[in-house]
Amino acid sequence: MSPVFVAIDTPDLERARTLAESVRGHAGGVKLGLEFFSANGPAGVLAIKDLDLPVFLDLKFHDIPNTVAKAVEALQAIEPTVLTVHAAGGRAMLEAAKAAAAPSTKVVAVTVLTSLDGSDLHSIGVASEPREQVERLAQLARSAGLDGIVCSGAEVAAAKAAWPDGFFVVPGVRPEGGEVSDQKRVVTPRQALDDGASILVIGRPITGAADPIAALREISASLEHKTSAAVQA
Numbered sequence: 001m002s003p004v005f006v007a008i009d010t011p012d013l014e015r016a017r018t019l020a021e022s023v024r025g026h027a028g029g030v031k032l033g034l035e036f037f038s039a040n041g042p043a044g045v046l047a048i049k050d051l052d053l054p055v056f057l058d059l060k061f062h063d064i065p066n067t068v069a070k071a072v073e074a075l076q077a078i079e080p081t082v083l084t085v086h087a088a089g090g091r092a093m094l095e096a097a098k099a100a101a102a103p104s105t106k107v108v109a110v111t112v113l114t115s116l117d118g119s120d121l122h123s124i125g126v127a128s129e130p131r132e133q134v135e136r137l138a139q140l141a142r143s144a145g146l147d148g149i150v151c152s153g154a155e156v157a158a159a160k161a162a163w164p165d166g167f168f169v170v171p172g173v174r175p176e177g178g179e180v181s182d183q184k185r186v187v188t189p190r191q192a193l194d195d196g197a198s199i200l201v202i203g204r205p206i207t208g209a210a211d212p213i214a215a216l217r218e219i220s221a222s223l224e225h226k227t228s229a230a231v232q233a
């Protein structure tokens with residue numbers, strides 16, 4: 001199965017359905033986030049799930065443990081393949097989220113958003129560099145019983161070395177020379193996969209292309225053969 005989950009970031013349900021239908025069979029699944037969920041709610045998610053492809057629900061919950069647990073519980077009927085919470089919510093919140101999720105759902109913790117760099121972290125009072133902070137939050141997520149983390153491709157090799165059976169979600173992925181937009185810690189799909197990503201979340205390079213399927217095919221082709229560095233690893 002393809003490791004690529006296509007981020008369908010739109011408030012428009014029909015456009016989301018069309019995109020999801022067009023990538024079905026080519027991508028590993030689709031990722032729906034805050035933009036889609038705010039406009040369409042759980043019913044919209046179920047309308048996409050009805051197309052019979054794995055749905056990753058990226059709602060990045062971050063609140064007190066009771067509130068997060070109730071929110072996760074309310075999504076049980078949807079049974080998303082993957083669900084996100086923020087690691088910065090702390091151990092009790094992470095444990096509560098995992099306990100409240102459907103058993104088939106992988107609950108993964110967002111560590112440091114791929115749109116942030118070291119100076120952004122320092123400006124919110126985190127003295128560490130992104131890699132150190134990712135490693136710290138990955139350890140917290142693991143010990144709280146989560147299935148894995150979200151991190152950038154720049155940290156995934158180190159995170160996987162410390163947590164070999166973890167599930168590693170890598171967004172901030174761009175084909176060589178692609179438009180970076182608001183992402184700051186960016187790697188190519190090939191690099192992310194070679195370094196240990198379990199799945200790659202890719203949005204605008206596919207959904208913003210004139211021909212999204214051609215863009216997805218090109219990315220998939222770049223993933224077909226391992227680089228010599230990865231073969232040696």
Ligand SMILES: O=c1ccn([C@@H]2O[C@H](COP(=O)(O)O)[C@@H](O)[C@H]2O)c(=O)[nH]1
Nearest residue numbers: 007033112113114171172201202203204
């Ligand atoms: O650290 C994070 C966590 C989540 N995301 C989400 O991934 C996609 C990326 O979209 P692109 O268009 O490929 O930039 C988007 O839905 C984000 O909400 C992330 O980018 N970084």
